[in-house]
Amino acid sequence: AAASFLNSxxxxxSECVAxxxxxxCEADTLPIIARAxxxxxxxxxxxxxxxxxxxxFYELAAPVSPALDAGIF
Structure with a gap:
């Protein structure tokens, strides 16, 4: 699924990806984030x-950010 999206x-x-x-237990979004x-x-x-x-929404400043906190979602 990620490959199809990245080739679309x-x-x-796009200039921005949300x-x-x-x-x-969820679909892996890391390949999309890394490629972006x-x-x-x-x-x-x-x-x-x-x-x-x-x-x-907030902008992720780097591919790996210590600013990520677990939340209710």
Whole structure:
């Protein structure tokens, strides 16, 4: 699935990719995130504010970031 997406015009024409950081029981999104960095695209991940159900997106600054915290989603 990742290869199909990475070869699509939707991906190739994009400047920014919104994804989620997958866990072991989910589809692996790491190849998409890594390739987006290699292709100099902005990568956005969802974040739920503590004590809230409001979700927003933040830009991942590097391929591996210590800023990733486990949350409710």
């Amino acid at each position: 015009s939707i991906y190739k024409d 994804a989620y950081f997958s866990t072991t 960095f290699m292709d100099k695209k902005r990568v956005l991940l969802p974040r739920v504010a503590a004590g809230s159900n409001a979700m927003d």
